[in-house]
Amino acid sequence: MNMRVPQLSFEPADELAALCKAGGDPLRLNVLRALANDSFGVLELAQIFAIGQSGMSHHLKVLAQAGLVATRREGNAIFYRRALAQGDALGGTLHAALLSEADGLALPAEAQARIAEVHARRAATSRDFFARTAASFQAQQDLIAGLPQYRDSVLALLDALDLAHEATALEVGPGDGSFLPELARRFKRVTALDNSAAMLELARQRCEKHGLGNVELRLADALNDDYPGADCLVLNMVLHHFAAPAEALKQLARRVNHGGSLLISELCSHDQSWARQACGDLWLGFEQDDLARWASAAGLIPGDSQYVGLRNGFQIQVRHFAKPDEHTGPRATLTHR
Ligand SMILES: C[S@@+](CC[C@H](N)C(=O)[O-])C[C@H]1O[C@@H](n2cnc3c(N)ncnc32)[C@H](O)[C@@H]1O
Numbered sequence: 001m002n003m004r005v006p007q008l009s010f011e012p013a014d015e016l017a018a019l020c021k022a023g024g025d026p027l028r029l030n031v032l033r034a035l036a037n038d039s040f041g042v043l044e045l046a047q048i049f050a051i052g053q054s055g056m057s058h059h060l061k062v063l064a065q066a067g068l069v070a071t072r073r074e075g076n077a078i079f080y081r082r083a084l085a086q087g088d089a090l091g092g093t094l095h096a097a098l099l100s101e102a103d104g105l106a107l108p109a110e111a112q113a114r115i116a117e118v119h120a121r122r123a124a125t126s127r128d129f130f131a132r133t134a135a136s137f138q139a140q141q142d143l144i145a146g147l148p149q150y151r152d153s154v155l156a157l158l159d160a161l162d163l164a165h166e167a168t169a170l171e172v173g174p175g176d177g178s179f180l181p182e183l184a185r186r187f188k189r190v191t192a193l194d195n196s197a198a199m200l201e202l203a204r205q206r207c208e209k210h211g212l213g214n215v216e217l218r219l220a221d222a223l224n225d226d227y228p229g230a231d232c233l234v235l236n237m238v239l240h241h242f243a244a245p246a247e248a249l250k251q252l253a254r255r256v257n258h259g260g261s262l263l264i265s266e267l268c269s270h271d272q273s274w275a276r277q278a279c280g281d282l283w284l285g286f287e288q289d290d291l292a293r294w295a296s297a298a299g300l301i302p303g304d305s306q307y308v309g310l311r312n313g314f315q316i317q318v319r320h321f322a323k324p325d326e327h328t329g330p331r332a333t334l335t336h337r
Helices: 011-023 026-034 042-048 053-065 092-103 109-144 147-159 180-186 197-210 245-253 274-279 288-297
Strands: 069-074 077-082 168-172 189-194 215-219 230-236 256-267 301-309 315-322
Touching (some): 011 026, 011 053, 011 092, 026 042, 026 053, 026 109, 042 053, 042 109, 053 069, 109 197, 109 274, 147 180, 147 230, 147 301, 147 315, 180 189, 180 197, 245 256, 245 288, 256 288, 288 301
Parallel strands (some): 168 189, 189 215, 230 256
Antiparallel strands (some): 069 077, 301 315
């Protein structure tokens, strides 16, 4: 007699099994480790782990099916990043534990060296852009957003800080120095640090024109060179030029004195890929949540923010992040009123 056995459905278990399968491979665990603080394209990951592109695509597909990685389109390119664990969803605990265990892995030295090469290539693209285009800086800026469009928002957040008389500021990537007169007026000493000699020369001319006696200009790379910290670090439209923005925020947060502030103006996430060629942008803006998460991971506390919508469709986020005082939380002299 032919007995039909009803087929049991294991759908929820299938999901868990996909997660276990995705985690059950040393290369995939190392890919998750590499994506801890960064996002890469499939070709970059194939180079980093020295395997063929189709092999890497397969591994990424398995990770994506398990919900461990997500993609983000940046113009024509697709970047892979870790997907965040959904705490109360099925597999959420395992997902979080897997990422946390992967974080304890030391990436092979060769993979680390190739990640550094990817970052160096990205950084060189950005540096070359500003070296080539300093003469037409303002026109380039105006294609998306010029300082006049976000200046008031940055000043609103800045002026809400109780600044001590002796407070210091550091502007990373001052461009042509248009914001330096505002900083010079509000801080005892200001350092303006740029890795482009051509841009720094524009900033020097601006300081001279305005007779700014308390601004020191420094030719230095904000991420690779040494320089003193400050009570307030200002980063206007610079983060999207950094090779690895989440890591950059960690490094910059170390330059903010305890009890001090980091002010960031940035584009919100957009899909206008022409900005890469026309404005030298490495990243097409950022999600608000990503900035907050990266800042928190850097030991900063998200504070007030302002958003500016532009007529050309771009949106700007201006964000304040506080660095807690070592012992007592944000310092009375540099906290938000
Ligand atoms: C788009 S411009 C922004 C200029 C200005 N802050 C503004 O809002 O108009 C970016 C500036 O960041 C500088 N920059 C990019 N990467 C840098 C780095 N790693 N270290 C220091 N400066 C950097 C560039 O040379 C350029 O002057």
